[in-house]
Amino acid sequence: MNYTFQFGEVMAELPYLLGGALVTLQIVFFTFFLGAALGLMGALGKVYGPTPLRKVISAYVIFITNTPALVQIFVLYYALPDAGILLSSMAAVLIGLTLNSTAYLTEIIRAGVVSVRQAEMDAAIGLNMTRLQILRYVMLPHIAKTIFAPLSNFFIWLMLGSSIAALFGVEELTGRAINVSSVNLRTIETFSVVAVIYIGLTLIASMSLALLGRFAFRVKARVF
Amino acid sequence: MFERLLFEAPDFFTYHNVVFLLEAAARTLGMTLIGCTVGFIAGLLIAVLRQSANPWTLPLRVIAIAYVETFRRIPFLVIIFIVLYAIQPLLEDASLLTIATIAICLVSTAFLSEIVRAGLESVPKQQIEGARTLNFGAARTLWYVVLPQAWRVILPPAIAFAVMFIKDTSLASHIGVVELTFSGKMFVNRGFSPLLGFGAVLVLYFLLSYPLSRLGTYLEKRLDPSRRS
Amino acid sequence: MTHLDVRDLACSYGSEKILKGVTLSAEKGEVVSLIGPSGSGKSTLLRALVGLTLPSAGEVRVAGKAVDYSSRKSVRELRSQLAIVFQQYNLFQNMTVMRNVTIAPTTIKKRPKAEVEALATELLARVGMEAKHDAYPEELSGGQQQRVAIARALALQPEILLLDEVTSALDPERVNEVLDTIRRLTEEGITMLLVSHEMSFVREVSTRVVMMDDGKVVETGTPSQIFDSPTHERTREFVGMILKH
Numbered sequence: 001m002n003y004t005f006q007f008g009e010v011m012a013e014l015p016y017l018l019g020g021a022l023v024t025l026q027i028v029f030f031t032f033f034l035g036a037a038l039g040l041m042g043a044l045g046k047v048y049g050p051t052p053l054r055k056v057i058s059a060y061v062i063f064i065t066n067t068p069a070l071v072q073i074f075v076l077y078y079a080l081p082d083a084g085i086l087l088s089s090m091a092a093v094l095i096g097l098t099l100n101s102t103a104y105l106t107e108i109i110r111a112g113v114v115s116v117r118q119a120e121m122d123a124a125i126g127l128n129m130t131r132l133q134i135l136r137y138v139m140l141p142h143i144a145k146t147i148f149a150p151l152s153n154f155f156i157w158l159m160l161g162s163s164i165a166a167l168f169g170v171e172e173l174t175g176r177a178i179n180v181s182s183v184n185l186r187t188i189e190t191f192s193v194v195a196v197i198y199i200g201l202t203l204i205a206s207m208s209l210a211l212l213g214r215f216a217f218r219v220k221a222r223v224f
Numbered sequence: 225m226f227e228r229l230l231f232e233a234p235d236f237f238t239y240h241n242v243v244f245l246l247e248a249a250a251r252t253l254g255m256t257l258i259g260c261t262v263g264f265i266a267g268l269l270i271a272v273l274r275q276s277a278n279p280w281t282l283p284l285r286v287i288a289i290a291y292v293e294t295f296r297r298i299p300f301l302v303i304i305f306i307v308l309y310a311i312q313p314l315l316e317d318a319s320l321l322t323i324a325t326i327a328i329c330l331v332s333t334a335f336l337s338e339i340v341r342a343g344l345e346s347v348p349k350q351q352i353e354g355a356r357t358l359n360f361g362a363a364r365t366l367w368y369v370v371l372p373q374a375w376r377v378i379l380p381p382a383i384a385f386a387v388m389f390i391k392d393t394s395l396a397s398h399i400g401v402v403e404l405t406f407s408g409k410m411f412v413n414r415g416f417s418p419l420l421g422f423g424a425v426l427v428l429y430f431l432l433s434y435p436l437s438r439l440g441t442y443l444e445k446r447l448d449p450s451r452r453s
Numbered sequence: 454m455t456h457l458d459v460r461d462l463a464c465s466y467g468s469e470k471i472l473k474g475v476t477l478s479a480e481k482g483e484v485v486s487l488i489g490p491s492g493s494g495k496s497t498l499l500r501a502l503v504g505l506t507l508p509s510a511g512e513v514r515v516a517g518k519a520v521d522y523s524s525r526k527s528v529r530e531l532r533s534q535l536a537i538v539f540q541q542y543n544l545f546q547n548m549t550v551m552r553n554v555t556i557a558p559t560t561i562k563k564r565p566k567a568e569v570e571a572l573a574t575e576l577l578a579r580v581g582m583e584a585k586h587d588a589y590p591e592e593l594s595g596g597q598q599q600r601v602a603i604a605r606a607l608a609l610q611p612e613i614l615l616l617d618e619v620t621s622a623l624d625p626e627r628v629n630e631v632l633d634t635i636r637r638l639t640e641e642g643i644t645m646l647l648v649s650h651e652m653s654f655v656r657e658v659s660t661r662v663v664m665m666d667d668g669k670v671v672e673t674g675t676p677s678q679i680f681d682s683p684t685h686e687r688t689r690e691f692v693g694m695i696l697k698h
Contacts, residue, residue, distance in 0.1 A: 066387070066433035067426045068394035071405055075426070078418035083225040163299035167398055174301055187309035195298045195306065202297040354543025357503050358557040358609065359532045368556065372547040 009184045010193045020176035021197055027162045027172055031097040032155055038098070039105025046106065047113050057106065064103035070164050072096050077168060089168040097162065104154060112147035113139070148217050152209040156202050173197060228417045236411070236420050248407035249428045251321070255328055255393045255403065260386050263332025270337040271344055272366065288337075295334035300392050303327050308399055324396035331392075335385055343378035344370060376447040383440035390433050404428055455514070456481040456644050457502075457613055462511035464494075464501045471497045473668035474511065479613070479646060479661075484639045486647045486655040488679075489665035490691060495648040496540075498665070499615045502646075503537045504528040516612065533562075536611035538602045540618040544590040550577065551586040554605045562609070569608070576604040580634045596627030600634050613644045620651060652695050656680055664688045 010017075046057045064072065073096035076087060087095065116139050124134045166175035173194055181190040270288045273281060295303065307327040311318050347370050355365040397405035408425035412418045457479040464472035472494045479485045487495040501508045504522055513520045515534050521527040544553050554573040558564050577583040580600040590598055599619050606614060616635065620628045632654050639645060639658045649655055655662060655676070662679040664672045664687070672685040680696070683689045 062434065063426075063430065066391075066437060067429045068391035068405065070394045070397075071408065071422050071425055071429065074405075074408070075418065075422045078412060079225065079422065082228055082417060082419065160297070160299040163301045164395070166301065167395075174299060177302070177305075188306060191302055191306045191309070195294075195302050198299060198302065199294060199297045350539065350541050350543045351545060353505060354539070354545065356505065357532060357537050357543075358605075359529050359561050360557070364560060368560070369545050369547070 005189055006186055007189050007193070009186050010180065010189045013180045013184075013190075014193075017173065017176050017180065017194060017197065020171060020173040021201060023170070023172040024159065024162050024174075024201070027094065027097070027165060027170075028155070028158050030094060031101050031162070032158055034098050035101030035105050036109070036151070038102040039109050042102060042106035043109035043113050046110050061103045061106050064100055065107070069096065069100045069161065070167065072100055073164070073168065089165075089170050093165040093168055093170055097158075097165075101154075101158060105151075108147055108150045108154060109143070111150070112143040115146050116142050145217050148213050152206070152213065155209065156205055159202055159205060160198065225417070225419055229420045229423070232417050232420055236416055236424070241411070245404070245407055245424060245428060248402055248404045249432060251402060252390065252393050252404040252429075253432055255321075255325060255396065255401075256386060256390045258325055259328035259332040259389060259393075260336070260382070262329040263334075263336040264340070264382065266329070266333040267335075267337035267340045270333065271341040274337075274341060275344060276362075292334045292337050295331055296338070300327070300331055301395050301398070303331055304395060304399060320396075320399055320401045324393075324399060324401045328389075328393065328396075332385075332389060336382065339381045339385065340374075340378055342381075343374035343376075346377040347373045380440055380444040380447060383436060383443065387433055387437045387440060390429065390436070394429075455479070456483070456516060457646070458512075458514040458517075459498075459502070460512045462498070462501060462508050462513065464497055464506055464508045466497075466506070471668055472501065472508070475665070475668070475670055477663050477670055477673065479644055481644055482642045483660045484645045484647060484658050485661045485663060486649060486659040486676075487663050487665055488649070488652070488655060488691070489671070492667075493665040494668040495665055496617050499537060499617045499646065499648060503535050503615060504531060533609060534612045535615060536606035536609055536613075537615040537617060538599070538606050538619050540621050544598050544602055544605070546590050549587050549589055550582065550593075550601050553590070553601060554608045557605070558608050573604070573608060576607050577601070579607075579637070580604045581630070594627060595623045596630045599623065599627075599631045603631075603634060603638075607638075607643075613646065614638070616645065616647045616649070618648050618650065620649065652680070664691065666691070 042057050042061070045053050046061075049057070073092055076096050077089070077092040080087060120138050120142070121134065124138045129137070162172060163174040165172050166178055169175065171179065177190050177194040181187040184190065270292065273288055274285055276285070304324065304327045307330065308323050311323050311326065315322075351369050351373065352365055355369045360368070393403055394405040396403055397409065400406065402410075404425050408422045411421035411424075455478045459475060459477050462472055462475040463470065475494070475498055477485070487498065489495055497506065500506045502513060507522055513522075515531060520531050544550075545556070548556065551570070551573055554576060555566070555569045558569045558572070559566055574583055574586070577586055580603055582597060582600050582604065585593060585597065585601075590601075593601070603614075603616075603619075619635075620631050623631065628651070632651065635645075635647070636654075636658055647655070647659070657676075659676050662674060662676050663670055664679060664683070664685070666687045672679065672683060672688045674683075679688060680692055683692050
């Protein structure tokens, strides 16, 4: 096999690729926080809501978590125009990933909500705390501690999963890798460099999340 | 949008189309099964290797750890691209399905080796010591004592992984493997309503994934170690 | 000929020295008991003898033949002569009582199944557990599990039996059933090395008592010598403390 690796051509495009990493992070942060907010509502709805609401949320979660995100975004991108809604690639990806994440996050947060022990709730009610105070001082700290690890894992998973945006032409990290390699034809080198960038991103994210967990939420986890 | 769906449905659900969809679904299922089987066996080997204390295996162990930590931190799409472009000069007439399957096995091995490793480590050390003092070699200890106890801890996360993996195979559609997602794209390209085409695909994925997911939840409850009296 | 001969055995855990040169011996049929405060190295000694921890220095001879702990072959041969029962009953949780006892002779010594099962039944009867041969360890009490563990150790027909604080993890009511089993074994003439806190039992069944402290043998003697008239100061301290209870 007569193939010499030439990383020089890829490294010249490094700023461009790192710009893609930035777009990836934007997608991830947007999707994660919006999904978490919606997921919180979904979780509360599923635990405290009336039965019809619970069934709808259940059905939503079950359907979304058992089908691929890629096809979900295909539906948004290709099927909505029939109904008159034209979405750009980025919009379709953001909406699709957010809707997808909401389902998973609803489940994660719900597990946290139901883990609050009735005894603590009773004690708080007995101390004449208002519903809002109970939420703030009893439930949220406990829930936060319980869900921190699964949320961290989901965040990392989302970082990697955001790469499907490339299949719609979005110029995040993987998308830019495709662009670069289609020009310099050094596909293996380009994608290897991009792989290393992803590893770097996820390692930094894991460590940061572990540190955050230790100091803000007192959740013990391996930092490295 | 829905009128179009209803209008086209009879043309969509012809015998040929349905068979085609089912074949594509079979391909999705096949990739998942191969990925999980190969991944489990290779993952088991890696997990056992990592437990070895033999100094001669140290270089292999370092490679194994590097492999596992790396392939769990790269997007599956990127791995598919790398495998695609790396294999082509080596195996000129490798089919797209082969390439996709190789990529799948690389990823599943990395993830499953961690799941197996957790299972092996969950067996109390005293069980292994008891086997050693009875002159059990490493292989016998693994077969007779460790694995029969470890599988309860391994199975639920392994099934959860398989459920996740069925969805990941949809990325193989990008390189042209005729699996379920690709077949959806094909129908839409032929002019069918995207809602119909991709909707059918979504339903089929659901039918593959949901029973497995329920099985996983059921097993998780039944195999819960704290329930053993 | 001395059955078990240990000379200057040393053993470390990382940088920490646990055994600092232990010398003791046992004749055939003797019951040698090891006593001493926690951390004196009694359990480590047994573990080192059976090859679970690699000794760093010293010599061990079984029936006159030296053991090479760095040689797998030598260690395997050693383990067919020396059997150990631990404090935390190491029964295999995934096998029945009968299977626990028969698995080693059938898979490793490759003896015929019928023969091994007959032997197992007899051994289980000796420890009083033959009725439970089909039970799983999780269905048994601690004392019952220990008795099965003893039967399992005997199934390989060892020359020397090592018992490492086998009653320490049991409820007080269960301790006696295990001590009874051990007492009967001592009457059958098997060579034993016993680590125990049960001083009255030790006094009753031992032919010799070895007092250990800080990784070394402090004093050796007959039970009456050690308990009634100990010569070494540490022995006196230790025995004095225990007998007060």
